Amino acid sequence: MSGGQFDTINRERLRGGHGVKWGALQSDVLASWVADMDFGTPPAVRNAISEVVERHDLGYPFWRGEDPVIEAFEARMNSLHGWNPSPGRTRIYTDLIQVLQVMIEHSTAPGDGIAIHVPTYPPFLATIERSGRRIIPLPMVDVGGSWGFDPEGLTGRLRQENCRMLVLVNPQNPTGRVFTAGELASLARTSEELDLVVLSDEIHADLTFDDQRHIPFASLGKDAESRTITATSATKAFNIAGMRCAVAHVGPQSVWDALDSEPLDYFGQPSILSRVATVAAWTQSEPWLAQLKATLSANRQIIRLWTHDLPYEVKHYAPEATYLAWLDLSSAGVDQGDPAADLELRARVRLSQGAEFSQHTAIDTTAFVRINFATSKSNLLDILGRIRGATTRPAARAWSEKSCVF
């Protein structure tokens, strides 16, 4: 495997494919929005897919014995996190949005409250809203040096609001926080007191930086495991989001029983390709993941330096995980009604619009944008340079990594 996979990207290849990230844009706009990476996929994943294609093995899936995706998930949780998922309690799904929809349906009733940290992954807010349940936002606030939430009085507030479920996104999107053992323990206490079902989305768990340690919520103890649905996939860390294969380990007995009474076709059927890709990612791609994380870590530092060097203040805390950076542009020279749209127009860069991450709540994140930094260094510098150019006076010097002072 060459480092070249991370050093350079081929914009023409990306624009010419079927991926929405680049395909949906005008030809002079740089893509820094949807959470796909520009790096391609691990060699073992490509080989596994090619072997299936060479065998013309594209029929309905069948494996004798345990599904290899579930085996790979259970082994990975054990080896990376010391958590042993209960055997026989994991199912495969096509994606995490599907998991959320199914679990809302089977563990809450219309009108119930569902707590979730906000800002958060926009389709989750849209899904809760559409389901007729009530979003109870847990605001991610500036706690001095990082984003965090206030556990003080949380149990009482959630009781009052008839909360029945907690949707935990950890590592968190878009702030990139990796919740600490203390933060998770406080959420576990609240969940136990209120008898909540916890849906723990751990899709970004492989993408932690430095000495950050991901702790599966279900690993906190017997009670936590018995009320937690752990949902994850290989799609973010190994760049195979279009494959559509995810897993959910279901702790709550009542939810498991309810799911068991559904017909199999209710759950959809991830393809052979998606399953062999997931297994190859989870069992044969650690060297690729290590190289990826080194690249992302360097890019994260470039963004940090860039924000320090800007002639106006941008609130930004370097993410502890993910390849996403959450930036407050309220002091920047951009249209404060929709910074992302303004930057697409003037900087020719597509970012994720901040307002979407707090939709259907009273929290206002209009002044924010989310940058996807899973790209080559030179493309990232181009993106940041364009944003700087559009948000400062035309006479401002062009930004380069070397020009940073702080």
Ligand SMILES: Cc1ncc(COP(=O)(O)O)c(C=O)c1O
């Ligand atoms: C926190 C989080 N959960 C879920 C998803 C989407 O997962 P899926 O494509 O499996 O629905 C994303 C995608 O970016 C995400 O960031």
